[in-house]
Amino acid sequence: METQADMMQQTILVVDDTPTNIQVLFDLLDASGYRVAIAKSGEIALQRLENSLPDLILLDVMMPGIDGFETCRRLKAAVATQDIPVIFMTALSDTVDKVKGLQLGAVDYITKPIQHEEVLARINVHLQLRQLNQTLEAQVETRTAELRQALETVKQTQIQLVQSEKMSSLGQLVAGIAHEINNPINFIYGNLKPAEEYMRDLLGLIECIQTEVPELPEAVQKYVEDVDLEFLQADLPRLINSMKLGADRIRQIVLSLRNFSRLDEADFKAVDIHEGIDSTLLILQHRLKSTDTLPAVKIIKDYGDLPLVECYASQLNQVFMNLLSNALDALEEHSERQRAAGQAFIPKIQIKTQDLGDGQVAIHIVDNGGGMSEEVRSKIFNDFFTTKEIGKGTGLGLPICRQLVVEKHQGQLHCESHLGSETEFIITIPIKQLAIETAADESLLTIA
Numbered sequence: 001m002e003t004q005a006d007m008m009q010q011t012i013l014v015v016d017d018t019p020t021n022i023q024v025l026f027d028l029l030d031a032s033g034y035r036v037a038i039a040k041s042g043e044i045a046l047q048r049l050e051n052s053l054p055d056l057i058l059l060d061v062m063m064p065g066i067d068g069f070e071t072c073r074r075l076k077a078a079v080a081t082q083d084i085p086v087i088f089m090t091a092l093s094d095t096v097d098k099v100k101g102l103q104l105g106a107v108d109y110i111t112k113p114i115q116h117e118e119v120l121a122r123i124n125v126h127l128q129l130r131q132l133n134q135t136l137e138a139q140v141e142t143r144t145a146e147l148r149q150a151l152e153t154v155k156q157t158q159i160q161l162v163q164s165e166k167m168s169s170l171g172q173l174v175a176g177i178a179h180e181i182n183n184p185i186n187f188i189y190g191n192l193k194p195a196e197e198y199m200r201d202l203l204g205l206i207e208c209i210q211t212e213v214p215e216l217p218e219a220v221q222k223y224v225e226d227v228d229l230e231f232l233q234a235d236l237p238r239l240i241n242s243m244k245l246g247a248d249r250i251r252q253i254v255l256s257l258r259n260f261s262r263l264d265e266a267d268f269k270a271v272d273i274h275e276g277i278d279s280t281l282l283i284l285q286h287r288l289k290s291t292d293t294l295p296a297v298k299i300i301k302d303y304g305d306l307p308l309v310e311c312y313a314s315q316l317n318q319v320f321m322n323l324l325s326n327a328l329d330a331l332e333e334h335s336e337r338q339r340a341a342g343q344a345f346i347p348k349i350q351i352k353t354q355d356l357g358d359g360q361v362a363i364h365i366v367d368n369g370g371g372m373s374e375e376v377r378s379k380i381f382n383d384f385f386t387t388k389e390i391g392k393g394t395g396l397g398l399p400i401c402r403q404l405v406v407e408k409h410q411g412q413l414h415c416e417s418h419l420g421s422e423t424e425f426i427i428t429i430p431i432k433q434l435a436i437e438t439a440a441d442e443s444l445l446t447i448a
Contacts, residue, residue, distance in 0.1 A: 010127055011035040013054040015045040015071065016089065017063045021112070025058065028116055029123075042071035049081055056127055058110070061090040061097065069104055076105035083133075085126045089114070182254045189247040196240050203233055253282060268433050270308035273316075273361065277351060280320040287328050294335045295347060297328065302352040306361050310433045311409055319401045319413075323365050323425050324349065326397065330369030330423060337370065356428065360411075363427040371421045380415060405429065 012034050014025045022038055029036045037054055039045035043065050045057075057075070061068035068088060075081045088101045091112040098109050107126050110119055206229070209216075216224065281288070281299065290296040331347040338345035352364040372380075381402050405413040411429030 009033065009035040010056070011037060011052075011054040012123065013037045013039060013045065013048070013057045015039045015042065015057060015063070015068070016060040017041060018060070021060070021089070021114070024114060025119075028114075028119065032120055034123075042066040042068065042074075045071060046074060049075075049078075053080065053084065055084070055130065056123060057084055057086045058123075059086050059088055059106075061088055061101070069100060072101065072104045072106055083130075085130050087122060087126065181250065185247060185250045185254065189244075189251060192240065192244050192247060196244075199236055199240055203236065206233065268310045269313060270310050271313045273306055273309050273311075273353060273363065274303050276313055276317045277320055277353075277363075280317055280324060283321070284324055284328065287325075293339075294332050295345065297331060297347045297349060300348060300350040302350065304352070304354040306353055306355055307431055309361055309429065309431050311429065312404075315404045315408055316429075319404055319427065320363075320365075322397045322401050327365060327367035327369060327423070330367055334368075334370035359432065360428050360430050364424060365427075366422055366424040368422050371417045371419045371423050373419045377415055377417045381413075409433070 012029055014022060014029075014036060016022050016025070017040050022040070026036050026038065037048065037052075039048055041063055045059075059068045059071060063071075066074075068090075072086050072088075075084065075086060082105070085107045086105065087108045087110055088098075088106050089110045089112060090097065090101075101109065107129075108122050110122060288297045288299065327349050331349070335345050335347060348368050350364070350366040352366070354362050354364075356362055380398050382399070402413045405411045405427055409429045410433065411427060414426045415423065416426070417423040
């Protein structure tokens with residue numbers, strides 16, 4: 001078994017076809033504390049290097065078979081051996097041969113007959129240089145890894161800033177619109193009830209007059225005929241009722257906008273997940289209707305019996321918005337392909353929720369928009385990856401969704417898809433965020 005001292009020894013491979021030279025070098029190097037390996041030809045040396053690598057090679061120039069120059073060329077052409085320092089040994093004093101060897105990648109020359117002190121000095125210098133070079137490379141690799149990590153941190157920070165700005169702008173816009181609409185619609189809605197009562201009183205008065213005064217004055221009778229009083233009496237209640245329905249619809253939209261933005265809920269709060277999904281669907285209502293390129297999208301709700309879930313409601317709504325918008329984009333593209341192929345297509349989005357029974361809930365969003373390949377599916381959560389045309393996608397939507405689900409809610413976001421079929425996104429989040437609170441408490445205790 002090798003001792004620690006043996007493992008620390010540096011190995012020198014001597015490649016020479018002359019036994020006398022080999023013996024001299026072996027004795028010299030062994031006495032100096034080096035481990036020595038021997039090869040009597042270039043071919044044997046290359047074979048030995050397949051199993052073990054020395055720290056330095058002493059290589060004779062003139063050898064049978066492939067000479068030292070060709071051996072050096074092959075060494076420098078192989079990735080495993082190209083960094084091993086090679087010192088040529090030669091009796092030649094021709095400068096041209098020395099230049100040729102250096103051009104092939106050798107680091108030095110030793111001239112025969114060998115001078116012991118010179119050999120040891122040159123070997124020592126080049127081993128130290130190699131060790132310094134390896135240390136420098138290791139430092140460069142470490143620094144490069146640190147820079148990569150710093151770059152990744154900067155990238156994640158940029159994504160977070162984009163998300164924060166996007167959420168802030170969207171939330172303020174939605175909240176502002178909801179506020180501006182809310183005031184006048186409340187005024188209208190609040191006045192509709194007394195207006196309906198006034199209408200009934202007036203219609204009752206007209207009926208009373210018609211009963212008590214069968215023969216109306218000629219001018220009054222003519223006015224009754226001109227305004228088609230009979231139709232007015234029948235249609236006015238329907239008109240008021242339609243106004244009430246319209247005003248109530250606007251109030252629902254305003255409520256959905258406010259529920260979607262939830263700017264006043266910065267902390268975790270127990271909310272109804274279904275309310276957030278419905279609010280998001282209402283905002284996307286215009287995209288669900290039939291168009292020239294896409295038939296009306298069928299929304300299939302399969303809601304389970306969910307408890308209130310602790311979450312950042314506005315952030316979770318943003319996830320729903322992004323996933324549903326992507327599903328609609330996929331349906332539009334698939335619809336165009338199906339129409340070009342002359343095939344009928346019924347676009348569908350299924351939304352399923354379920355209590356998993358282990359303190360978590362799951363939200364499934366499935367579309368029949370033709371699916372995606374495994375290659376694309378494996379990249380969709382990568383920053384800046386997008387299959388959309390320039391200007392239609394940033395490649396940040398899904399990475400942000402995963403960040404919001406995983407980092408902000410300790411959940412998971414998975415995608416399952418098959419090309420030519422369906423795409424399903426599965427969100428799982430805990431019902432309570434006790435782990436986050438506990439971790440925060442522990443960090444405070446640690447700091448204290």
